[in-house]
Amino acid sequence: MAFDAGMLSACVNELKNTIVGAKVDKIYQPGREELVFVLRMWNVREPMKLLMSAGANTPRINISGLDLQNPATPPAFTQLLRKHLQGAKITGVEQLGFERACRIELEAHDDMNFKTKKYLVCEIMGKYSNIIFCDADMKIISAVKIVDLTTSQKRQVLPGMKYEMPPSQDKLNPLEETRMGFKEALVGYEGELSKFITGRYMGISSLTAREISVLAGKMGNWEAFSYVTDIIKNKEFTPILLRDENGAPKEYSFFPITQYGYALTCENTDSFGNLIDSYFGERERSDRIKQKANDLFKLIENSIARLEKKTALQLQDLENCSEKETFKRYGDLITSNIYALKRGMKTATLVDYYDPEMKEVEVPLDYRLDPAANAQRYYKRYNKLKKAEIELKKQMDISKNELDYLWSVFESFDRAEGEIEINEIRRELYESGYASRMKNYTQVKQQQSKPLEFKTTNGYRVLCGKNNTQNERLTFKLASKGDYWFHAKNMPGSHVIMFCDGMEEPPAEDFTEAAVIAATHSKAKGEAAVEVDYSLVKNIKKPAGAKPGFVIYHTNYSALAEPSKAVCERLQVK
Numbered sequence: 001m002a003f004d005a006g007m008l009s010a011c012v013n014e015l016k017n018t019i020v021g022a023k024v025d026k027i028y029q030p031g032r033e034e035l036v037f038v039l040r041m042w043n044v045r046e047p048m049k050l051l052m053s054a055g056a057n058t059p060r061i062n063i064s065g066l067d068l069q070n071p072a073t074p075p076a077f078t079q080l081l082r083k084h085l086q087g088a089k090i091t092g093v094e095q096l097g098f099e100r101a102c103r104i105e106l107e108a109h110d111d112m113n114f115k116t117k118k119y120l121v122c123e124i125m126g127k128y129s130n131i132i133f134c135d136a137d138m139k140i141i142s143a144v145k146i147v148d149l150t151t152s153q154k155r156q157v158l159p160g161m162k163y164e165m166p167p168s169q170d171k172l173n174p175l176e177e178t179r180m181g182f183k184e185a186l187v188g189y190e191g192e193l194s195k196f197i198t199g200r201y202m203g204i205s206s207l208t209a210r211e212i213s214v215l216a217g218k219m220g221n222w223e224a225f226s227y228v229t230d231i232i233k234n235k236e237f238t239p240i241l242l243r244d245e246n247g248a249p250k251e252y253s254f255f256p257i258t259q260y261g262y263a264l265t266c267e268n269t270d271s272f273g274n275l276i277d278s279y280f281g282e283r284e285r286s287d288r289i290k291q292k293a294n295d296l297f298k299l300i301e302n303s304i305a306r307l308e309k310k311t312a313l314q315l316q317d318l319e320n321c322s323e324k325e326t327f328k329r330y331g332d333l334i335t336s337n338i339y340a341l342k343r344g345m346k347t348a349t350l351v352d353y354y355d356p357e358m359k360e361v362e363v364p365l366d367y368r369l370d371p372a373a374n375a376q377r378y379y380k381r382y383n384k385l386k387k388a389e390i391e392l393k394k395q396m397d398i399s400k401n402e403l404d405y406l407w408s409v410f411e412s413f414d415r416a417e418g419e420i421e422i423n424e425i426r427r428e429l430y431e432s433g434y435a436s437r438m439k440n441y442t443q444v445k446q447q448q449s450k451p452l453e454f455k456t457t458n459g460y461r462v463l464c465g466k467n468n469t470q471n472e473r474l475t476f477k478l479a480s481k482g483d484y485w486f487h488a489k490n491m492p493g494s495h496v497i498m499f500c501d502g503m504e505e506p507p508a509e510d511f512t513e514a515a516v517i518a519a520t521h522s523k524a525k526g527e528a529a530v531e532v533d534y535s536l537v538k539n540i541k542k543p544a545g546a547k548p549g550f551v552i553y554h555t556n557y558s559a560l561a562e563p564s565k566a567v568c569e570r571l572q573v574k
Contacts, residue, residue, distance in 0.1 A: 003060055003124045005098045005203025006228070007272075010237035010254040011062055012102055014272045015093045018063055019050060024088045024106070029078040030068035030418075031055070031288055033144055035131060039090070052122045052131050054144050058284040059129035061102055061122045063273035066281050069418030080142055081133065084108055084118055098173045098203045099165060100124040121163060128166065130157060138163045171202035174229050182222050193221060207251060207259075214259045231255050239275040241267045247566025249279045289413055293422045297413070299434065304406050311399045318392045324385035329354055330363050331378035334371055341371040405432070405468075405547045408492035411523050412467035415494065420449040424469045428548055448473075452494075454517055454571040456510040461499045462571070464521050468549030471495035472542070475551065481538035484511070486518040487551075489531040489558065493522025495549070497537070515561035517568055525563045532561045 019039055025047060026038035034053040041048070051064035074082070085108055092105035104120040117136035123129055131144040140161050147157040154167050174197075189196050193216055194209035208228060215224035231237065231254070242251040242264040250264055251257065252275055257266060269275040290297070333350045334341065341348055344367050352361040365374050409425060416422055451470050454462040463478065465471035471494060475485060479497045484506075486496040496518040498506060511534065519530035535556035542551050 002126065002205040002207075003100065004205035004208060005095070005100050006205075006208060006232050007252070007254050008061075008100050008102060008124055009095055009098075009232050009235075010239070011060075011272050011276070012093055012095045013235050013237060015050075015061070015063070015102075019048065019090050020093060022048065022090050024085050024090070027078055027081045027085060028068075028070045029075050030070050031284075031291070032075070033129075033131075034068075034284075035078075035081070035144070036064070036068060036070075037085075052120070053280075053284070054123070054129040054131050055284065055287065056127040056129065057287060058280045059124045059126065060276050060280055061124065062276040063271070064277050065274065066277050067417075069420060071419065077133075077142060077144060084133075084141070088118065096121075096165060098175055100203060101165065119163075123166065125166060132157060132163060134163050169202060172200060174201040174204060174225070175233055177201070177225070177229070179222050179226070182225060186221060197225070207253060207257070210259050211253075211255075211257055228255065237272070239269040239272045241269050241275050241278055243267060246564070247569060249282075252276070252279045285417060288418070289416050289422065292419055293413060293416070293425070296422070296426060296429065299429065300406055300410050303434070304403065304410070307399050307403050307406070311396060311403070314392055314396050314399065318389065318396070321385045321389040321392065324382050324389065327378045327382040327385065331375045331382060333361070333363055334365075334375040334378065338371045338375070341365070341374075343367070343370045401547070401550070404492060405550065407523065408468060408549055411492040414525075415452065415464075415466035415521060417449075417466070420447055421466050424449055425467050428467065428469050432547055452521075453573040454513075454568070455573055456498070456506070456513045456571065458507055458510050460506050460510050460514075461501075462514050462517060463497050463499070464517055465495045465549075468547070471549040475537065475540055476542065479537045481536065483537045484514065484534055485537050485540050485553075486514050486532055486534045488518055488522030488524055489533045491523045493518060493524075495551075496521070511559070512561065513567065513571060515559045516564055517571070519561040520563040520565060520568050522563075527563065529560045529562055532559050533557070534559065 019041075022039035022041045024037050025040045028036040028038070030036060031053075033055045034051065037050040037052075039048045039050055049064050049066075050061070051066070051068075052061045053059055085106055088106040088108035090104060091107045094103050094105075095101070096103055100123065102122045102124070104122070106118045106120070108116055108118045110116045119134040119138060121132040121134060123132070130147075133141045133143060135141055140157060140159055140163055142159055143157050145157065146159075147155065149156060155164065185200060186196065193213040194206065197204055197209040197212060198206060212224045212228055215227060218224075219227070237254045238256060240253045240256055241249055242253070242257060242260065244250050244264055251260075254272075269278065329352070332354075333352065334348070336353070337348070337350050345365050346367045348363045348365055349360050350363055351358055355361075366377065369377065409429065412421075412425060416425065449466060449470065451466060451474055452464040454464065456462060463474055465474050474497050475495050479485065479499070482502065483500050484498040486498065487493055496514055498510065498514045500506065515532040515534065518532045518534075519525065522530060524530045533553070533556045535553055539553050539555045540551050541553065
């Protein structure tokens with residue numbers, strides 16, 4: 001669902017009851033198109049985080065519980081906001097008409113310490129989303145996205161300009177529609193009701209329009225339409241999250257949705273802030289990782305492509321080495337029949353004593369050489385291919401290990417949550433021999449990221465590495481010999497440790513849950529079932545000179561586990 005005007009109305013209603021009267025304590029800009037205001041209310045002990053995002057795929061405004069990582073150096077827009085709004089008081093929050101635009105009014109102090117009004121306008125409009133900072137007269141001071149004539153001919157967003165709403169789409173405000181106006185407009189319309197609604201009225205998403213169409217089959221067209229508009233007018237919102245069979249968020253709404261039947265589960269959440277966090281959190285994390293690690297993606301993708309091409313050529317050369325036994329056989333047959341042969345012969349028909357039926361075989365000869373030299377010629381070709389085969393197998397093993405390693409690094413991006421994890425991956429690649437392809441990288445002392453933490457049904461602590469650096473730290477530094485180690489069999493994935501702390505062996509249920517965590521955090525997470533190896537940590541060894549995260553073990557058990565995001569979310573400690 002798009003973040004439509006109805007959803008924004010619900011969020012603004014929640015913000016009015018939550019942040020009006022709060023003071024801006026801190027301002028951060030975790031991503032290029034998102035802002036976080038840390039707010040403090042005099043009667044609330046814990047601070048709140050107001051998240052505003054102008055991302056094309058994740059535009060929103062809500063009270064957020066997401067732990068977003070901030071850049072080491074604040075961007076210029078952040079510094080500007082800190083100068084004007086640090087310590088400011090939020091005095092109002094409103095939706096501008098029934099548009100997808102929200103205006104926050106703040107009471108700040110100027111350079112002379114006089115009170116002054118400032119405004120932040122958060123426009124939730126897909127790829128045209130923006131966060132615009134204005135003065136008391138609604139003149140633009142700055143914005144997350146500066147829009148000039150080269151970007152848009154219709155509307156510019158430039159410092160010094162008076163703020164204007166985005167161009168109108170010449171649609172009606174659904175909250176102002178009357179029964180008569182609705183019915184008259186519908187007379188003669190033969191298309192789908194949902195398309196009629198989205199084509200005539202502003203601020204209504206396709207999801208909401210389809211739901212009105214479904215409800216119309218039970219209660220009538222106007223009754224279904226007014227049922228939804230009355231929810232907005234009377235502020236009787238319900239935060240609804242729709243999940244698929246795997247527990248993944250698929251849709252969200254401000255009122256109950258029935259159009260999907262049993263295909264999606266309708267879940268009431270306790271607030272619109274948590275609803276939006278649940279829906280957008282994973283998507284935004286993925287977008288942020290792609291943005292910050294674009295150079296690493298290219299490096300790894302190019303390296304994988306190069307190695308796969310190299311491996312294909314090695315495999316072709318290895319197939320050519322299969323001729324070596326034929327050359328040895330020819331050499332042996334020439335040697336055993338050497339007195340029956342003479343120089344000048346181009347071929348020799350000899351009994352093949354390697355064949356159970358002792359059939360004759362025609363052996364090519366070099367007429368310029370005597371029989372002994374012809375035999376030696378074949379033996380040399382045999383030995384050359386034999387040595388080449390041994391070396392090729394070694395090189396193919398090296399290539400396979402390198403490919404497995406690169407895939408394990410690629411897989412770790414799925415578990416990265418921010419800049420700290422990206423920097424760990426960057427440093428790992430640098431130290432693993434990719435320095436020549438990372439010319440702009442400089443090593444600096446950096447903060448260590450934390451692994452994912454879970455608690456099993458019976459209370460056992462489980463840690464899951466997000467990348468190879470964490471995997472190694474978990475297995476060889478944090479874990480004790482009596483703890484249990486889990487990993488998807490023969491494929492890239494996380495090291496998972498179940499800490500036993502000297503207690504008795506955990507119940508089978510806890511082993512199953514730890515195996516599910518390992519399966520879900522592996523390359524095979526999309527499979528129906530994954531074989532997971534597990535063993536005591538004391539049995540896990542790292543070969544000398546091996547890449548980060550690579551281990552060997554010989555004493556282990558195996559279990560089939562079904563990857564499940566829902567189980568992991570239920571067990572995760574947040």
